Amino acid sequence: MFGYPGGAILPLYDELKNHKKIKHILVRHEQGAGHAAEGYARSSGKPGVVLVTSGPGATNMVTALTDAYMDSIPLVCVTGQVPTHLIGTDAFQECDTTGITRPCTKHNWLVKNIKDLPIIMHKAFHIATSGRPGPVLVDIPKIPDSIRTKVRKLNAKLGNDKFYNLLIKLDPLVQNKIKKNDTHRLIRAYEVMIFTKKSLIDWQKKNKNYFSNYHFVKIYINPENNFLQKLLRLRLKKMFELGAIEEVKKFLKLKINSSLPANKILGIEEIKKYLNKKISLEQAFEETFIRTRRYxxxxxxxxxxxxxxxxxxxxxxxxxxxxxxxxLVTSS
Structure with a gap:
């Protein structure tokens, strides 16, 4: 096993000392760990294993993962992740590891329940070594999901109004910062306060402080609606004329699992209905335009x-x- 320790992966490193049969080789950079694991896999015929932390640790692995993917080298990369309840809050050293590595791995997982970890690890080694070998990635949050489950049950039991009142007693800073009907953020704020003993607002301020020495000009290009609708239609027309139908045909031949995000790309479902002779090409165009407009x-x-x-x-x-x-930039 090749790796480089960091905050989110330290609990796994702490456990390594209890498993003498696992030999860990400390590198000086995560990318080096990935390439070393590739070399091990090439020379031994066994899958290479990499252990890195969240955020920059994971992103530093992308080059090695891509190399292993292109060269069909079996690799199992285990990454740390911020605590479950902090995912999506722009927490320190957080990134969308599974999203970033999806194009350069055979498969990847974000472990949402600690009970699933043994099964996921077994699948990881199986997928990495079976068929055409390649890299896989397992993203493990720093804490179990027990807190999230408990808070979700509490929210379901009380309803948003009572849950909101309970939250502002626990964390007064979120009052008027989160809407009562925003269930996701209510739950997230409660989880953060319970586990870290600090308000979600404080965490957000902390993240902003990293850029306190910089001045940003925030510009939003906001086209008029009629102009935007016209451009949308023109762009969609070009896509249909320049090969969208053929692209969808190729995509459907891949038989990708229907639950994966790729199937939700605008136009795929509509063109699929056209190819199955359920609607006309004009209808497929209009339905795609309507979905795009809603988006x-x-x-x-x-x-x-x-x-x-x-x-x-x-x-x-x-x-x-x-x-x-x-x-605007020069005058600010």
Missing amino acids: VKRQRTWFRGHMKDWISIFNPNFDILTKKIEN
Whole structure:
């Protein structure tokens, strides 16, 4: 096993001392660990194993994972992750490890329940070595999921109104910062307070402090709705004309598991219905356009809610728009 320790993976390193049969080789960089594991796999015929921490530890592994993927080298990479309840809060050294490594691994997992870990590890070695060999990744949060389960049950029992009142007694800082109907953030704030004894608001302030010595100009390019709809239709028309149908045909031949995110790409379901002769090509185009328009609407709603302090600008002339941005940046 090759690795480099860091905060989120330390509990696993602590356990290593109790397993004398596992030989750990300390490297000086995570990328080096990945390439060393590749070399071991090539020379021994056994899967190479890598142990790295969250965030930069995981991202430093991407080159080695991609190399192993292209060269069909069996590799099992175990990464630490921030505690379960902090995932999605931009916590220190957090990143979307499974999302980043999905294109360069045969399969990857984010362990959501500690009971699943033995099964996942067994699957990891099996997938890495079977068929065409390649790298897999197992992302392990620092703590078990017991706190999340407990908090979710409490929320389900009380309902959002009572749960919100309980939360603000526990953590007054979140009052008026989280809406009562935002179940996900209510639960997240409660989990963070229970486990860390610090408010989610404090954690967010801490993250912002890393950039306290920098001045940012926050600009939001906000096109008029009619202009945006026109561009959407033109772009979609070009996609259909330049091979979207053929791309979907190739995609469907891969027979990718229907639960994977790739199947949710805008246009796949609509073109699939066209290929199965359930709708016409014109209908497939219009249905794809409607889905795309809804997606854009959700995005714009999010922008309006979360980017209120950003400078909103737009001009259909690209040169004028670029000049506006330059003026805003230089004058601030």
